[in-house]
Amino acid sequence: MKQLASYPFSRPRRNRQAPYIRNLTQENWVTANDLVYPVFILEGERREEPILSMPGQSRLSIDMLLRLVEKAQMLGLQGIALFPVIEAGKDNLASESYNSDGLVPRAIRAIKAQFPKIGVFSDVALDPYTLHGQDGIMDEQGYVLNDVTNEVLVKQALCHALAGADFVCPSDMMDGRIGLIRAALEQNNLHNVGIMAYSAKYASKFYGPFRDAIGSSANLGNADKFSYQMHPANGNEALREVALDIAEGADIVMVKPGLPYLDILYRVKQEFKMPTAVYHVSGEYAMLKAAAQNDWLDYEATLLETMLSFKRAGADIIWTYAAFDVINILRKY
Ligand code: PBG
Numbered sequence: 001m002k003q004l005a006s007y008p009f010s011r012p013r014r015n016r017q018a019p020y021i022r023n024l025t026q027e028n029w030v031t032a033n034d035l036v037y038p039v040f041i042l043e044g045e046r047r048e049e050p051i052l053s054m055p056g057q058s059r060l061s062i063d064m065l066l067r068l069v070e071k072a073q074m075l076g077l078q079g080i081a082l083f084p085v086i087e088a089g090k091d092n093l094a095s096e097s098y099n100s101d102g103l104v105p106r107a108i109r110a111i112k113a114q115f116p117k118i119g120v121f122s123d124v125a126l127d128p129y130t131l132h133g134q135d136g137i138m139d140e141q142g143y144v145l146n147d148v149t150n151e152v153l154v155k156q157a158l159c160h161a162l163a164g165a166d167f168v169c170p171s172d173m174m175d176g177r178i179g180l181i182r183a184a185l186e187q188n189n190l191h192n193v194g195i196m197a198y199s200a201k202y203a204s205k206f207y208g209p210f211r212d213a214i215g216s217s218a219n220l221g222n223a224d225k226f227s228y229q230m231h232p233a234n235g236n237e238a239l240r241e242v243a244l245d246i247a248e249g250a251d252i253v254m255v256k257p258g259l260p261y262l263d264i265l266y267r268v269k270q271e272f273k274m275p276t277a278v279y280h281v282s283g284e285y286a287m288l289k290a291a292a293q294n295d296w297l298d299y300e301a302t303l304l305e306t307m308l309s310f311k312r313a314g315a316d317i318i319w320t321y322a323a324f325d326v327i328n329i330l331r332k333y
Contacts, residue, residue, distance in 0.1 A: 028311040030304070030318070030326065032076035036121060036277075037323035040213050041065055041107050042085040053209035054282055055289040057321050059085050062107050069115050075327045079119030081169065081319060082107055085214050086128045093137060094129035098155035105163035112164040121196060122160040124153055124170040124181070133211070133219035135172040135228065144228055150177045157181045161193040167252070171198040173228040179248035196277060197250035200238035200264055203229035206257045206283030213282065238264045239271055246274060252317065257281040259306060262313045269314025277317035278310045285321045300329045 015025045040051065040059040047061035060068060069080055084103045089096040096102055108120055126149065127135045136149030149172065157168040168185075170177050178197050185193050203226045211217035230237060242253050253272070255265045256279035269276045288306070292299035303322050310318050320326065 028308055030307040030311050031330065032327050033078060034307075034311070034316070034318050035077055035323040035326060036079035036081055036119070036317060036319045037072055037077055038081040038083060038279075038319055038321060039065065039068065040083050040085055041103060043087060043103055051209065051213045053212050053286055054321060055286075055293065056325075057213070057285075059213065062103075062110050065107060066110060066114060069111050069118060072324070073115055073118050075324065077118070077323055077327065079121050079166075080111065081121040081123065083123050083210075083214055084128050087215075090129055090131045090219075092131050094126035094152055094156075097126055097129040097152060098159040100159050100162065102159075105159055108160060108163040108165050119166045120164065121167045121169050122165040124157045124160065124168050124177075125172040126152060126156070127172075127216050128214050131219060132223070133216035133221075134223065135225065136174060142223075146174050146176070146228075149174050150180050153177050154180050154184045158184055158188060158190075161185055161188070161190045165193065167194040167196045169196040169198065169254075171201060171256075173198065173201050173225075173230070175244075176248070178245045178250050182249035194251040195249060196252040196254060197245040198256055198279075199242040199245040199250065199253040200255045200261070200268060201229050202232050202257065202261060204232065204257050204260070204281070204283070206260065206281050209282035209286045232260070235264060235267065239267060242268050242272060242274075246272060251275065252277055254279060254319075257284060258310055258318075259284055262309060265310065265313040265315060275316050276314055277319060278313075278315040280306065280310070280318060280320035280322070282321065288322070300325070304329055 015021050042059045042061055044061045045063050048064050049059040051057045082104055086096060104122060111120055125135045127133055134144050136144035139145055160168050178195055181195060245253055252275040254277040255261055255268055258278045258280040265278050288299060288302055291297035303325060307326055
């Protein structure tokens, strides 16, 4: 075989021959400082309901949530993202979503009272609160109305911010909601409450286990979210979405899901240089767990490899249900 002119002077394997040199030349790392843990909460006390399609994850009542947050803080996790399971009080106007005595505001207040340092990220979207499981208010034809939905999202974001949320995180994909929420926060002197915008959120089937977890899948039935979430085939459109959210005042932008959209994550980071988050979603987590339970994959190694792929593509922040696992793995090495 004809050799390249540089052979044998260039031998990339020199830098791979031993741990010290592999460590010194490693380009990306994942640490506890990168991680946010999404958790499902419900009413009651001492409740811990395992989620079948997300092995290792449970829906927790607020008292149990506080124990978990204590552990998270001890391990160095940076943030907790809250997702409610609304068992009573759903309607088609999502009026429970901005009840200041609702589950989410109470959970936020409880966390902030005991663990003020950990970041609290609250989900702004209506799907846990609507009978039909869509993220907005519908008209008679079943179309999710944009501006009417925005009015409710603003109330919900304010309600969470007043309860003490550090970041409100609109995951609904309505047009113009970031600007409206930013304006409302400013008008209410909530200048330091941040917005993490789910800017490039795709209409993905990888959300299946999440919808089981919050109990919206049965309500959704065969319906989909293609009239507001992005089509999986589109890339340039994601950049336009991100540009809009930044112009409207987003502090952090998010790409979601993670692994199937690494190209989007990379492009968003390259183009905007914004603090960028990625959501390793429920279905991605479930795939790893399921394969590991069958001994088809090494869970720890494939999980770490997944996290590194997010860092390599440009993520600053990773939302993952495996956050505790990642930290435990890192501690071993
Ligand atoms: C809805 C919402 C979803 C997720 C986070 N917020 C599901 C959806 O859009 O139907 C999915 C997260 C996951 O799958 O882990 N507002």
